[in-house]
Amino acid sequence: MDDFKVPFAAYSALFRAVNNSMFINDKLSNKIVWMSNGNKEVNMEIFNEKRLKSILFKEIKSLYNDRINFHDLNLARLGEGDINNFLIERFYLVEDNDYGYSGLYEIFPKTFRCEKCDDFRIFQNEKEWAEFDVNKCRVSGCDGSYTQVPFVGFCETCGEISSIFHNCENHGHEHLKLIRKDINAPGTWKIRCTECNNEMDMMNFCNHRKHTLSDKDIRKLKPINVNQGGIFRSIVKTTIDIADYGESKDIDIILLGAYLHYWDKYFDEESDLYDEEIIEDVVYYLDMLEKYSSERDRRKAVRRGINPEVFEEGEKIKKDVDNLKEEYDFSYSELNDYFILKKRFSEDEENQNINFYDIVKDNEKSLKEYVKFKREIGIEEITYIPDIHIISSSIGVIKGINRSDENIVPHFEPHWKSQKDKDTFRAFSFPFETEGIMFDLDKEKLVKWIFDNSNKEWDKNISAEEFLFELDECSQEYKNLKTLIHTFSHILINRSSLYTGLNSDSCGELLFPKAGAFLIYSTSNINIGGFSFVFENSLFEWFNNVKLEVNDCVFDPTCIDEHGACFSCVYLPEFVCSHFNDFLDRDVFLGENRFKKGYWE
Structure with missing residues (x-):
């Protein structure tokens, strides 16, 4: 058989193409063995790799250590120092063989049965595999051909994925037959x-004890059909790329401080680029403080002409940075992504963010329609962002079954550089430019809805913005908020092809629950300006009958009674959805089952 060393095109579903990903080709299940490192001229530049590395490492560390702790595995946990063993590698996507290969894939699993006599083939070495003729049964007198048996075994205790392999003690693996007592029950x-x-x-x-993965009792492997997905599922983290502000380790907390006006007392800037210049100044003071860390070094620096006030102000700023870290212990990088997008400035007038209010403000009829529309839909602001620098990164895979159950921690595995040496691990990142539309929900209405569905009372001394900003990510209120924003995003993406020219497969989403907002952007490698067109010409039409779509699903009443979301109403392909179709429920808008009041009531 062929060695399958061919280029693999992955523009349509990028993160199905990472190490261990599965796909069907010519009716055969395949697994990607490796991906090429794309740090070459064909890739876009990543502006701030230090920030990206910090964000991704934090996510990998959390997912991997949670798995080890939950399943009590005998694996080394990741510590802060392991960030030095973490690499960012870019996808190398090619369409021309002259540029090499994007990666290598192979048939997996290598288990086959004869369609006529059920002769079962497994392979002990590459020589046996190379001599295998899929069209010719090895059993004398049988003229059948082989078909793949697309099952692997999954251990729910340790997370190992194993191909089927058997040896008769006396006759090896040369005379095996597959007995399917119940075709629909592979466990039999x-x-x-x-x-x-x-x-x-x-x-x-x-035998996870033998491999020292776990001390728990051995258990029978669970059969999983690789053709039905869910064997190795890529986990993707999408972030906004920003300017590189130097060597500062605390860039995200500095960004947060700028948006909270923590630094106003130190600087007085009149420029429209106030935030950016403030950030550069703060980074400069902190870098100087670190560069001249001892009192002796600072005295020498002063003698060379550096103003001693630099160190005095630096100490004050550092204290504020430390205070911010203590005050906000949540993942503020996502919130910063929102601020970066909303407060974006450009000297190029054609690439300025556009608020929809500016489109309709000079037309009295359209303005009244917009005000009514915002009130009915519960939206505060809609912003078109023409030039977004996005980095999508595959940080690892979920092995086996990933239940939508908060009591089960999935088996997350980083992308190890080598299966033998699991010290170095990596993320596969793909930077690209695109356009998108940001939807800010009405924060007052949003917080009121949260408390309408909670047993708590709203302290009116706290503004809606402050309440969302400080909301505990482990609380039920936060989960309800995330479900509302996520469901809203899916509804619009599902309708996108009618108005933007982009089908749901060519869209992506970023959720910003703490800002009460979400972004829908294009993932197409050809930017056709679909979001620009709908923003300027048919924004209201995009929302037409959206309430009717929420009311009905062909699988109601089962769908709305059980989860309020399924593949027939609000699900999206898993490579489109940022949260694998979790946190979705149409009842957030209806208030008939799990919610006391709907957002659109």
Whole structure:
């Protein structure tokens, strides 16, 4: 058979193409073995790799250590110092063989059965695989051909994925037959040696004790059909790329401080680029403080002409940075992404953000329609962003079954540089430029809705903006908020093809619950200006009948009674959805089942 060393195009569903990802090609299941490192001229530049690395490492560390702790595995946890073993590698996507290969994939699993006599083929070495003829049964007198048996075994204790492999003690693996007692129940299937009639379960037991992965009792592997997905599922983190402000380790907390006006007392800037210049100044003071860390070094610097006030102000700023870290212990990088997008400035007038109010403010009829529309839909502001620098990164895979159950922690595995040496790990990142529309919900209405569906009372001394900003991410109120914003995003993406020219497969989303907002952007490698067109010409039409779509699903009443979301109403393809179709429920708008009051009531 071919060695399958061919280029793999991945523009349509980028993060299905990472190490261990599965895909179907020519009716055969395949697994990607490796991806090329794309740090070459064909890739866009990543402006701030230090910030990206910090954000991604924090996510990887949390997911991997949570898995180890929950399943009590004998694996080394990631510590802060492991960021030095973490690499950012860019996708190398090519369409011309002259530029090499994007990666290598192979048939997986290598298990086949004869469609006529059920002869079962497994392979002990590459020589056996190379000599395998899929169109010719090895059993004498049988003229059948082979078809892939697309099952692997998954251990729910340690997370290992294993191909089916059996050996008869007396006759090896040369005379095996697959016995499918119940075709629809692979757990009942057997492997029989035709020489001695010895019969074995198709699924072995996982010996994680032998491999020192876990001290728990060995358990039988669970059969999973790789053609139905969910074997190795890529976890993608999407962030906004920003300017590189130097060597500062605290860039996100500095950004947050700028938007909270923490630094106003130190600087008096009149420029429209106030935030950016403030950030550069803060970084300069902190860098100087770190560069001249000792009193002796500072005295020498002063003698060379550096103003001693630099160090005095630096100490004050550093104290404020430390205070901010203590005050805000949540993941503020996502909130900063929102601020970066909303407060974006450009000297190029054609690339300025556009508020929809500026489109309609000079037309009295349109302005009245917009005011009414905002009140009915619960939106505060809509902003078109013409030039977004986005980085999508695959940080690892979920192995086996990923239940939508908060009591189960999935088996997350980083992208190790080598399966033998699990010290170095990496993320596959793809930077690109695009356009999008930011939807800011009415914060007053949003917080009122949160408390209408909570047993708590709103302290009116705290503004709606402050309440959202400080909302505990582990609280039920935050989960309700995230569900509302996420469902809203999916509804609009599902309708996008009618008005933007982009189908749902060519859209992406970023959620900003603490800002009460979400961004829908284009992921198409050809920017056709669909969001620009709908923003300027048919924004109201995009929302037409949106309430009717929320009311009905063809699988109601089951859908609305159980979860309020399914593949027939608000689900999106998993490579489009930022949260794998979790945190979705149409009832956030209806208030008929799990919510006391709907957002649109």
